[in-house]
Amino acid sequence: MTAISNKIKSKVWENKQEYSLTTESLRMLLENQIPLIRLKEFATPQECESLVAQAQSFNFNSYQNVYPKIERIGITVFEYNQISKAAYFQAVERATQLRDSILAASFNPLERLMMKIRECTGATVRIASEPHYGSYYAGLIRKIEQGTQLHVDYAPFEQLGWEVCTITAQLSWNLYLKFSPNSHGKTRIYDRQWQPGDNQYKLDSYGYSDTVIADADMITFQPYVGDVFIFNTRNFHIVEPMDGQRVTFTSAIGLLPNGEIILWS
Ligand SMILES: O=C(O)CCC(=O)C(=O)O
Ligand SMILES: [Fe+2]
Numbered sequence: 001m002t003a004i005s006n007k008i009k010s011k012v013w014e015n016k017q018e019y020s021l022t023t024e025s026l027r028m029l030l031e032n033q034i035p036l037i038r039l040k041e042f043a044t045p046q047e048c049e050s051l052v053a054q055a056q057s058f059n060f061n062s063y064q065n066v067y068p069k070i071e072r073i074g075i076t077v078f079e080y081n082q083i084s085k086a087a088y089f090q091a092v093e094r095a096t097q098l099r100d101s102i103l104a105a106s107f108n109p110l111e112r113l114m115m116k117i118r119e120c121t122g123a124t125v126r127i128a129s130e131p132h133y134g135s136y137y138a139g140l141i142r143k144i145e146q147g148t149q150l151h152v153d154y155a156p157f158e159q160l161g162w163e164v165c166t167i168t169a170q171l172s173w174n175l176y177l178k179f180s181p182n183s184h185g186k187t188r189i190y191d192r193q194w195q196p197g198d199n200q201y202k203l204d205s206y207g208y209s210d211t212v213i214a215d216a217d218m219i220t221f222q223p224y225v226g227d228v229f230i231f232n233t234r235n236f237h238i239v240e241p242m243d244g245q246r247v248t249f250t251s252a253i254g255l256l257p258n259g260e261i262i263l264w265s
Contacts (some may be wrong), residue, residue, distance in 0.1 A: 013191045013217040021230070023120050025231070030255050032167040032232050035219045036187055039228040043109060048177040048225050051106040052247055055141045058098060065205040068146035068241070073100060076265050078161055078206075085162065086155075089133040090145045099139050105261040109175050109249045110139045110263070113228065117261060118254070126253070128262040130163050136264040138251040141177070143218050146239030149207025153233035155250060164264055167254030173212070176223040180244025187223065190236045192216035212236060 018038045019025040028034045050225050060071035075095045080088035103110070118125045128136040153172060155164040179185065190213040201212040213236050221229060222248075231237065233252065251265045 003135060013265050021116060021120055023122075024246035026117070026121060026230075029171060029232055030253070032169075032191075032193060032235065035231065035235075036221060037230040038223075039230070041226050042112070042175060042228040043050075043107065043177075043226045045226055047107045050251065051102065051109070051141070052101045052178050054105045058102070059144060060141075061130070068148070070142065070144050070146075070148065072140045072142040074142075074265055075139070076151075077136070077155070077162060077164060082157060084134065085130070085183060088137075089130065091136060092137045095137045099137075099141075102141070103139075104134050107124030109228075110251070111247070113173060113175075114263065121261065124260045126260065126262060128264040129165050129187060129201050132213075136164070136263050138263040140250050140265045141249075142248050143246060143249055144239050144248070145242060145244070145246050147185075148239040149203065149210060149238075150210060150213065150236055150238045151206045152236055155254060157194060157196075164252070164254055164262065167256055167262070169255045170233050171230050171253040173228050173230045173253060174223070174251040175228045176225050176246075177249055178245050178247040179223055180242070180246070182244055183222075184244045185223065185241050185244075186189075186220050187229070187231075187238045188218055188220040188238050188240070189231050190216040190218045192236050193232075193234045194236065202252075208236060220233065 013035050019034055020038050021039050025037050029037055055073055058073055060073055063070045075091050114125045129140050154170050155167055159165045192213050198212055201209045203209055251263045254262050
């Protein structure tokens with residue numbers, strides 16, 4: 001990237017503009033030209049409430065080796081990386097059945113989001129799929145209430161040997177389902193993308209030292225129930241702790257070299 005286009009880019013980050021979902025904004029987010037896309041009123045308060053009510057009759061499990069505690073319904077490639085690919089794909093069917101029964105009794109944000117991305121890009125938008133194993137799981141119902149460490153989510157670095165490792169850009173979408181009235185629990189994204197040399201800043205299974213984001217531009221957003229926020233998770237980011245409940249529906253979104261867009265968790 002040239003010095004001039006870098007300058008234009010950091011202007012956009014400084015202005016902290018919010019973008020709606022369009023072909024152009026999605027392309028710019030994938031290329032890290034803008035920090036954030038917001039889909040206002042993606043779901044109604046009633047839809048969000050009913051999804052949470054359905055989910056609460058099942059067990060949320062804690063992420064393994066992740067501190068502070070993060071709970072979720074659904075499975076992640078990140079955790080099975082330490083176990084095995086085969087075990088992940090064995091767990092997909094059951095996790096998918098549970099997700100589908102919760103969504104059938106409330107509403108389906110995953111289908112809605114995929115449809116919106118399809119409409120605005122014209123691309124093939126599908127759940128990620130692994131040769132010889134089949135479909136991935138996508139769509140966690142997640143509670144992040146004690147915050148996260150500074151981290152990135154970027155499969156080419158984390159998931160060697162999986163289809164999702166071949167993506168060229170990675171985003172995350174979060175639908176905020178429940179958010180206790182609170183001025184905390186915000187999400188902060190830094191204009192600093194993970195690079196191979198950054199392993200020296202790693203603290204544990206996923207957290208990084210603040211040194212890595214020194215001097216980087218950042219944007220902090222306040223989540224609202226019913227809104228979806230999409231951001232580029234190769235950028236270092238962090239969720240502030242809060243008092244009360246903070247429940248989201250979320251998955252990763254990746255761009256493949258052939259232009260297809262894949263989702264997984
Ligand atoms: O819950 C959030 O606001 C963002 C969580 C996160 O780290 C992610 O979606 O990658
Ligand atoms: Fe993240």
